[in-house]
Structure formats: C-alpha cells, structure tokens
Amino acid sequence: MNIHLHANATTTPKTRQYIQVSHQSVTHLADELGVSEDTIRRWKGRDGVADGSRHAHRLRTTLTPAQELVVVELRKTLLLPPG
Numbered sequence: 001m002n003i004h005l006h007a008n009a010t011t012t013p014k015t016r017q018y019i020q021v022s023h024q025s026v027t028h029l030a031d032e033l034g035v036s037e038d039t040i041r042r043w044k045g046r047d048g049v050a051d052g053s054r055h056a057h058r059l060r061t062t063l064t065p066a067q068e069l070v071v072v073e074l075r076k077t078l079l080l081p082p083g
Helices: 013-021 026-033 037-044 065-078
Strands: none
Touching: 013 026, 013 037, 026 037
16 A cells, blocks of 8 residues: 655554554653644544645635636536635
8 A cells, every 4th residue: 555644744544543542641642652742632533544635725816807707707607606
C-alpha cells in the first residue's frame, strides 16, 4: 500500500488507529508517541485515519463585474445552481 502523508504529519494511519482505540490518557499517549496532546485529542475525535484535504476549503478569488455577469448568464443558460 502506497501511503501519501501530509508533509507535516507526525503520525501514520497505524498510529492514528492506535490513538483512536486506546483507553490510555491523552497525556500518556502524547508522551509515548512523542506528539502533542492536541494531536492526540484531534485524532481521538475523528472518525477515520486518513489525512484531510490539503486544498483550501474556500477559494479566495474575486471576479470583475464583467466576469460576474458572464458567470451568472452561463449559470442561467446551463441551469446550474448558484455557488
């Protein structure tokens, strides 16, 4: 299996699963694995063990009024939903 971890990831999927099923304290797990307590809390609260998306959730672009008009007309013509 080829694993692509985030560049700053301090845990692997196997480690994350261990964190999620462990009944040890957050402090003990952080010391044992050499990661922060915040990292332990984050992985305990997640459902899966895969890395999240590395892409922005919101695009930071602005359209000129002319571009906006074109987009609105295309959406109307193609019956696309807004957003």
